[in-house]
Amino acid sequence: xxxxxxxxxxxxxxxxxxxxxxxxxxxxxxxxxxxxxxxxxxxxxxxxxxxxxxxxxxxxxxxxxxxxxxxxxxxxxxxxxxxxxxxxxxxxxxxxxxxxxxxxxxxxxxxxxxxxxxxxxxxxxxxxxxxxxxxxxxxxxxxxxxxxxxxxxxxxxxxxxxxxxxxxxxxxxxxxxxxxxxxxxxxxxxxxxxxxxxxxxxxxxxxxxxxxxxxxxxxxxxxxxxxxxxxxxxxxxxxxxxxxxxxxxxxxxxxxxxxxxxxxxxxxxxxxxxxxxxxxxxxxxxxxxxxxxxxxxxxxxxxxxxxxxxxxxxxxxxxxxxxxxxxxxxxxxxxxxxxxxxxxxxxxxxxxxxxxxxxxxxxxxxxxxxx
Amino acid sequence: xxxxxxxxxxxxxxxxxxxxxxxxxxxxxxxxxxxxxxxxxxxxxxxxxxxxxxxxxxxxxxxxxxxxxxxxxxxxxxxxxxxxxxxxxxxxxxxxxxxxxxxxxxxxxxxxxxxxxxxxxxxxxxxxxxxxxxxxxxxxxxxxxxxxxxxxxxxxxxxxxxxxxxxxxxxxxxxxxxxxxxxxxxxxxxxxxxxxxxxxxxxxxxxxxxxxxxxxxxxxxxxxxxxxxxxxxxxxxxxxxxxxxxxxxxxxxxxxxxxxxxxxxxxxxxxxxxxxxxxxxxxxxxxxxxxxxxxxxxxxxxxxxxxxxxxxxxxxxxxxxxxxxxxxxxxxxxxxxxxxxxxxxxxxxxxxxxxxxxxxxxxxxxxxxxx
Numbered sequence: 152x153x154x155x156x157x158x159x160x161x162x163x164x165x166x167x168x169x170x171x172x173x174x175x176x177x178x179x180x181x182x183x184x185x186x187x188x189x190x191x192x193x194x195x196x197x198x199x200x201x202x203x204x205x206x207x208x209x210x211x212x213x214x215x216x217x218x219x220x221x222x223x224x225x226x227x228x229x230x231x232x233x234x235x236x237x238x239x240x241x242x243x244x245x246x247x248x249x250x251x252x253x254x255x256x257x258x259x260x261x262x263x264x265x266x267x268x269x270x271x272x273x274x275x276x277x278x279x280x281x282x283x284x285x286x287x288x289x290x291x292x293x294x295x296x297x298x299x300x301x302x303x304x305x306x307x308x309x310x311x312x313x314x315x316x317x318x319x320x321x322x323x324x325x326x327x328x329x330x331x332x333x334x335x336x337x338x339x340x341x342x343x344x345x346x347x348x349x350x351x352x353x354x355x356x357x358x359x360x361x362x363x364x365x366x367x368x369x370x371x372x373x374x375x376x377x378x379x380x381x382x383x384x385x386x387x388x389x390x391x392x393x394x395x396x397x398x399x400x401x402x403x404x405x406x407x408x409x410x411x412x413x414x415x416x417x418x419x420x421x422x423x424x425x426x427x428x429x430x431x432x433x434x435x436x437x438x439x440x441x442x443x444x445x446x447x448x449x450x451x452x453x454x455x456x457x458x459x460x461x462x463x464x465x466x467x468x469x470x471x472x473x474x475x476x477x478x479x480x481x482x483x484x485x486x487x488x489x490x491x492x493x494x495x496x497x498x499x500x501x502x503x504x505x506x507x508x509x510x511x512x513x514x515x516x517x518x519x520x521x522x
Numbered sequence: 523x524x525x526x527x528x529x530x531x532x533x534x535x536x537x538x539x540x541x542x543x544x545x546x547x548x549x550x551x552x553x554x555x556x557x558x559x560x561x562x563x564x565x566x567x568x569x570x571x572x573x574x575x576x577x578x579x580x581x582x583x584x585x586x587x588x589x590x591x592x593x594x595x596x597x598x599x600x601x602x603x604x605x606x607x608x609x610x611x612x613x614x615x616x617x618x619x620x621x622x623x624x625x626x627x628x629x630x631x632x633x634x635x636x637x638x639x640x641x642x643x644x645x646x647x648x649x650x651x652x653x654x655x656x657x658x659x660x661x662x663x664x665x666x667x668x669x670x671x672x673x674x675x676x677x678x679x680x681x682x683x684x685x686x687x688x689x690x691x692x693x694x695x696x697x698x699x700x701x702x703x704x705x706x707x708x709x710x711x712x713x714x715x716x717x718x719x720x721x722x723x724x725x726x727x728x729x730x731x732x733x734x735x736x737x738x739x740x741x742x743x744x745x746x747x748x749x750x751x752x753x754x755x756x757x758x759x760x761x762x763x764x765x766x767x768x769x770x771x772x773x774x775x776x777x778x779x780x781x782x783x784x785x786x787x788x789x790x791x792x793x794x795x796x797x798x799x800x801x802x803x804x805x806x807x808x809x810x811x812x813x814x815x816x817x818x819x820x821x822x823x824x825x826x827x828x829x830x831x832x833x834x835x836x837x838x839x840x841x842x843x844x845x846x847x848x849x850x851x852x853x854x855x856x857x858x859x860x861x862x863x864x865x866x867x868x869x870x871x872x873x874x875x876x877x878x879x880x881x882x883x884x885x886x887x888x889x890x891x892x893x
């Protein structure tokens with residue numbers, strides 16, 4: 152069953168919108184109040200390009216929240232449990248953000264542009280409003296804004312060849328999450344080694360919304376010898392790789408989760424003494440241990456229609472939920488991600504998922520499914 | 523040109539989703555991270571039902587931000603420039619919300635459920651995060667949450683007959699924005715005289731997500747004698763009526779506007795002495811007058827493809843923007859809404875809109891287009 156998406160003025164168009172339309176985009180979703188491509192008509196080929204070749208994605212909807220000013224460093228440290236001491240200019244960090252109760256409200260990548268200027272490359276929630284409220288309520292000297300910045304991702308094992316063809320061999324030496332400001336011709340952008348897949352790649356942070364088509368076409372031309380084609384963040388690959396999707400796996404309004412539950416424990420140093428929002432709640436959670444843990448699971452059945460989280464049951468008890476399910480092409484099995492009561496171990500038996508067509512057995516497994 | 527909407531786990535389904543699918547919904551948009559119907563295949567008939575008969579809309583995406591606790595009243599007053607003194611239980615108020623700089627970040631309807639419990643029925647931004655940050659940073663005793671509440675709107679001149687058939691004649695005496703908690707059979711809900719149209723009507727705030735289809739079908743059955751049919755918030759009618767759409771007309775991230783610019787001046791009493799966020803900025807704006815004003819305009823040309831705000835020009839100067847344009851069926855003309863430099867009066871000549879196909883003259887006019 153398919154439906155049209157309403158195109159209207161209340162959802163923003165990406166700078167790459169026209170180029171993706173010209174190149175055959177067939178579906179969109181909405182992310183950070185912006186259209187984001189879903190697929191281009193051949194999901195299998197798009198998956199293959201991502202895992203075996205190279206794909207290009209319009210991920211402009213991954214908006215930036217810029218924090219700038221003498222207190223910018225203080226503000227970004229307040230926003231995340233991760234200890235940012237020692238973060239260098241040109242370095243990116245994955246920085247979960249919590250509310251005061253320790254629930255996750257986003258999981259952006261932080262880019263440190265200078266000692267007093269940072270970008271949070273955000274998942275789908277208005278962190279702009281959150282950061283603004285914290286900055287003003289604490290009287291910090293930091294401006295919070297959304298700059299004219301729109302990422303285009305190049306993902307897949309051959310992405311490095313495309314990026315090298317575009318920018319030169321220095322991109323091969325860029326560390327993971329490292330980035331550098333540069334130009335392509337005279338298009339201003341930042342090249343970062345990052346992206347929402349585990350296939351490797353780069354994100355080009357376009358800094359001029361009027362040059363979207365030009366950048367898209369440059370990447371397309373440079374990627375042609377490597378078989379590049381358009382695609383989009385891929386749910387099957389993200390499940391196989393165990394990547395987190397804020398909004399799908401958790402959302403503070405109706406499906407909250409903590410960083411410890413989501414497995415971010417190793418990123419969080421509660422003993423470093425730095426202050427951040429949610430610290431008291433996380434200290435308390437650490438003292439008694441998280442209530443749930445993140446699990447992968449194999450489903451013995453068909454892929455249900457996409458939608459709401461599905462209950463994970465043991466007998467008459469609801470012991471967790473499954474956030475997303477897909478058929479793994481590489482494993483030939485139906486896989487899913489969920490949150491399970493922490494006292495239930497991987498060896499547990501009798502777990503079932505409550506599907507629209509009836510209950511179906513599941514088998515727990517470690518993450519990621521594919522390394 | 524039409525595109526599919528990707529149906530996936532990162533966008534929530536409304537409790538009325540299944541019923542709208544069964545009843546032929548053809549397009550969706552996304553609002554507050556939830557699918558919201560766009561149309562059901564016959565936009566002209568849907569418009570006619572709204573302005574001449576009665577329509578039913580799934581507006582569950584108009585989520586509620588609940589504020590509850592001893593400081594709930596203090597918190598909601600902090601959030602809005604509108605003076606809430608004298609607001610009674612059972613009364614709704616339209617409450618613009620500003621950031622500390624006086625930019626609008628939402629324009630919800632506030633429902634006062636009791637002295638210590640309120641709902642903000644929000645437009646498309648994460649006011650949940652904003653209210654949470656303000657509450658915690660100020661140490662207020664108020665819980666901020668998203669309750670299980672999903673509005674279904676009944677709109678149009680015959681809406682009162684449908685509501686009376688469902689609930690009894692008392693609904694005829696409900697004041698505009700007044701509401702009452704009740705049940706339909708044993709379905710818990712709130713009946714409010716409200717809705718995002720100027721055709722009159724009600725919103726039923728369903729308080730049990732498992733009973734969406736049941737409520738939908740009850741309204742459908744009660745409305746059948748009056749020719750009810752499914753529809754959705756209607757862009758043409760909202761333009762004719764001069765209704766504001768946060769996200770389309772303004773958005774703090776990339777298209778900010780102030781309450782004075784949007785014409786909310788009469789709602790704001792800066793001399794009452796109550797404290798609220800943005801007060802200093804609004805006092806300053808009042809002292810020198812708003813920089814822009816909201817205008818209606820007639821466009822001498824065709825309706826352009828929907829999308830970005832369009833520049834409003836006078837000669838080589840950009841003097842404002844147009845947020846949305848549509849052909850008014852009742853006026854037989856192309857109309858639009860925009861923000862224009864405040865020093866340019868209604869009698870100004872030589873204004874043009876910058877359309878993809880070239881410039882096109884516009885003529886200013888008062889709002890609303892149709893009363």
